Amino acid sequence: MYYQQCNEEIVLKVTQDQRQELANFYTQVEQRAYRMAMIETRNSGDALDLVQDAMESLMKRYAHNPSEEWRPLFYKILQNRIKDWHRWSGLRSKLHLSKSVEEDAIEEQYQLASNELTPIEQTAQDLTMEKLQTVLKQLSFRQRQTVLLRVWEGFNVRETAHIMKCSQGSVKTHLSRALNALKILLEEDS
Amino acid sequence: MNNGQQEDTKRQIKSVLDRSVDELSVETRYQLQIRRAQVLNNQSKSKWWSKWSVFGGITVFASISALAAFLLFSQPQFQPQETNMMSELDAVFFEADTNIELYEQYDFYVWLSQQESNG
Numbered sequence: 001m002y003y004q005q006c007n008e009e010i011v012l013k014v015t016q017d018q019r020q021e022l023a024n025f026y027t028q029v030e031q032r033a034y035r036m037a038m039i040e041t042r043n044s045g046d047a048l049d050l051v052q053d054a055m056e057s058l059m060k061r062y063a064h065n066p067s068e069e070w071r072p073l074f075y076k077i078l079q080n081r082i083k084d085w086h087r088w089s090g091l092r093s094k095l096h097l098s099k100s101v102e103e104d105a106i107e108e109q110y111q112l113a114s115n116e117l118t119p120i121e122q123t124a125q126d127l128t129m130e131k132l133q134t135v136l137k138q139l140s141f142r143q144r145q146t147v148l149l150r151v152w153e154g155f156n157v158r159e160t161a162h163i164m165k166c167s168q169g170s171v172k173t174h175l176s177r178a179l180n181a182l183k184i185l186l187e188e189d190s
Numbered sequence: 191m192n193n194g195q196q197e198d199t200k201r202q203i204k205s206v207l208d209r210s211v212d213e214l215s216v217e218t219r220y221q222l223q224i225r226r227a228q229v230l231n232n233q234s235k236s237k238w239w240s241k242w243s244v245f246g247g248i249t250v251f252a253s254i255s256a257l258a259a260f261l262l263f264s265q266p267q268f269q270p271q272e273t274n275m276m277s278e279l280d281a282v283f284f285e286a287d288t289n290i291e292l293y294e295q296y297d298f299y300v301w302l303s304q305q306e307s308n309g
Contacts, residue, residue, distance in 0.1 A: 019230055026229070030222045031211045044218065052225040059229060129210040132203065151200045152207045176196075183199045 014063045022063060025070050026055055033078055036148055039133055040082045040141075041089075050085060054078040075153065076163040079145060086141065135185040142166075143178035150175050 014022075030051060037047035054077040062073050136144050142164065149160045150171070161168045 023226065023230055026226045030226060031214055031219070034214070034218065034222055035207065035211050044221075048221055048225055051222065052229060055226065055229040128206050129213075132206045147203065148207075151203055179196050179199050182203065183195060186199070186202070 014059065018063050021067055022059055022070075025067065025074075029071065029074060030055070032153070033074070036078065036152075037082060039136055039144070039148070041085060042133075046085065050078065050081045053081050057081075072155065072159050072163055075149065075155070079149075079163055083141070131186075135182060138185060139178050139181055142170075143174050143181070146171055146174040147178045147182070 033051045033054065034047050037050040038044065041047050041050065054074055057077045058070060058074050062070065065073065136147070139147070145164055146160060149155045149163060150157070155163065157168045157171050160171045164171065
């Protein structure tokens with residue numbers, strides 16, 4: 001009951017304008033965030049949950065911050081959620097509480113294959129993404145984070161360091177090593 | 191790897207990822223819209239169980255700790271050794287009492303012998 005009351009108070013403080021702004025912001029980032037979460041989890045349900053949790057956390061805690069700050073904050077929250085997810089899934093697989101990540105990934109691939117009938121071109125492109133996902137999986141979590149944030153999302157070194165809670169030097173090192181590894185792995189695959 | 195090669199790799203990765211977002215299925219986009227609406231209207235369902243799991247976790251942990259403590263301290267080796275301690279004390283007091291009696295007897299014999307010698 002207390003938790004619900006708290007929620008109502010927080011939501012009441014978020015004005016209608018802010019909510020509209022947040023809605024626009026979420027529309028811009030949600031698909032990319034989902035893809036980012038999918039690369040880590042390889043499970044659609046988990047990826048959706050992670051994105052939703054990040055959205056909710058941003059609205060509760062940082063809705064009053066200037067809207068320019070939302071993007072790095074959102075990705076910071078998302079990265080933390082993904083990290084938590086990795087910890088939890090590691091524990092889950094140790095305790096054999098549910099299916100392992102690999103089993104989920106296989107199931108997901110079957111679902112995709114059965115649900116979507118794609119033209120040949122699209123199949124070729126999916127394979128490219130699949131290949132990239134496989135290659136990215138061979139990097140460490142920090143290296144993957146750096147690649148996605150720096151290369152894809154276009155955050156600068158300072159912002160990436162803030163999101164990843166590490167030094168700017170570490171970001172540069174992670175990125176350089178990741179790109180070297182990616183180049184080699186992509187060449188090997190092709 | 192030189193800068194040109196790095197830029198090529200970056201471009202390649204970026205284009206694949208961008209394309210993968212464009213290719214998200216209608217179902218996924220719809221799901222994302224639903225999740226967004228739930229957040230904005232404060233109807234997220236993913237929180238109640240996490241709260242209850244925390245409370246449940248604490249309760250289970252406390253119960254198990256209490257049970258473990260009860261079982262551990264109910265073992266004989268953790269019981270206070272009252273019986274043995276009391277018997278040791280009894281022995282000491284008994285010895286003391288005996289000594290006092292002996293001293294009293296000794297005093298009596300000394301007095302008696304003095305009386306006899308005096309006549």
